[in-house]
Amino acid sequence: MSDIDPQAALFEALSKAQAELKNPAKGKTASIRSAKATYSYKYADIADVLDGVRPVLASHGLALT
Numbered sequence: 001m002s003d004i005d006p007q008a009a010l011f012e013a014l015s016k017a018q019a020e021l022k023n024p025a026k027g028k029t030a031s032i033r034s035a036k037a038t039y040s041y042k043y044a045d046i047a048d049v050l051d052g053v054r055p056v057l058a059s060h061g062l063a064l065t
Contacts, residue, residue: 013060020056024048 024044031040050064057063 013062017056017060017062020059021053024052 025048026042026044027048028045029040029042031038054064
């Protein structure tokens with residue numbers, strides 16, 4: 001039987017992954033038109049977020065489900 005606490009191991013892996021994660025680049029632009037004004041904003045789509053997160057999580061034995 002192992003002496004490793006599974007919850008402690010999970011928290012340690014999450015902490016290490018979090019230290020490596022960076023905010024994704026906001027490469028997409030949305031434009032909103034209303035009766036009063038038009039404005040736009042930049043955002044990172046989910047594919048960009050996942051591309052940045054998956055390798056870091058995997059390097060620490062973590063996965064998204």
